[in-house]
Amino acid sequence: MEELYREESGTSGQRKIFAAIALLMIASLFVHEWMGFQASHRFDVLGWGMDMVLLALWIWRVSFGYTLILYKNKRLEVISHGLGFIKRSYVVDLTRTESFTDKYVKSFFRKTQIKHYIHRYNSLDNNPQRLLVFTEGKKNKLAGLLFKSSDEFIKQLRKQMPDKFIQL
Numbered sequence: 001m002e003e004l005y006r007e008e009s010g011t012s013g014q015r016k017i018f019a020a021i022a023l024l025m026i027a028s029l030f031v032h033e034w035m036g037f038q039a040s041h042r043f044d045v046l047g048w049g050m051d052m053v054l055l056a057l058w059i060w061r062v063s064f065g066y067t068l069i070l071y072k073n074k075r076l077e078v079i080s081h082g083l084g085f086i087k088r089s090y091v092v093d094l095t096r097t098e099s100f101t102d103k104y105v106k107s108f109f110r111k112t113q114i115k116h117y118i119h120r121y122n123s124l125d126n127n128p129q130r131l132l133v134f135t136e137g138k139k140n141k142l143a144g145l146l147f148k149s150s151d152e153f154i155k156q157l158r159k160q161m162p163d164k165f166i167q168l
Contacts (some may be wrong), residue, residue, distance in 0.1 A: 011124035
């Protein structure tokens with residue numbers, strides 16, 4: 001497949017600092033649980049479990065990068081890569097696109113019949129959230145792909161589907 005445009009997710013220094021502070025806060029929760037275990041010799045399943053969930057969420061939102069690839073044959077591929085060994089791909093057939101926008105406004109899209117959202121972005125990326133709404137499956141249910149990209153990527157996408165763009 002011939003590529004039209006490719007883009008990697010990026011990070012800013014300020015957002016890396018926020019991510020580091022969040023990780024330190026999560027680490028302090030683990031220390032707190034450890035101190036409680038040392039004092040009482042009782043394992044707090046709920047406390048340790050919540051700490052693990054917070055750590056997993058932090059890893060998911062910060063440790064993964066994304067590559068957006070726009071192909072000539074009206075396909076958009078989002079490749080997730082992280083932790084050095086995980087790599088997954090999600091492909092959207094752009095011929096099934098209902099609309100897309102350069103800004104994701106939650107209150108506007110809450111009123112739609114989008115059945116599920118596919119989140120494919122790194123929280124450290126400075127680019128704004130974008131939304132691509134498309135139909136999927138045999139029943140043509142609406143789905144939304146949330147991603148972050150540059151304005152240049154949106155320009156390339158608009159060239160592919162000028163009539164599907166919604167200005168918010």
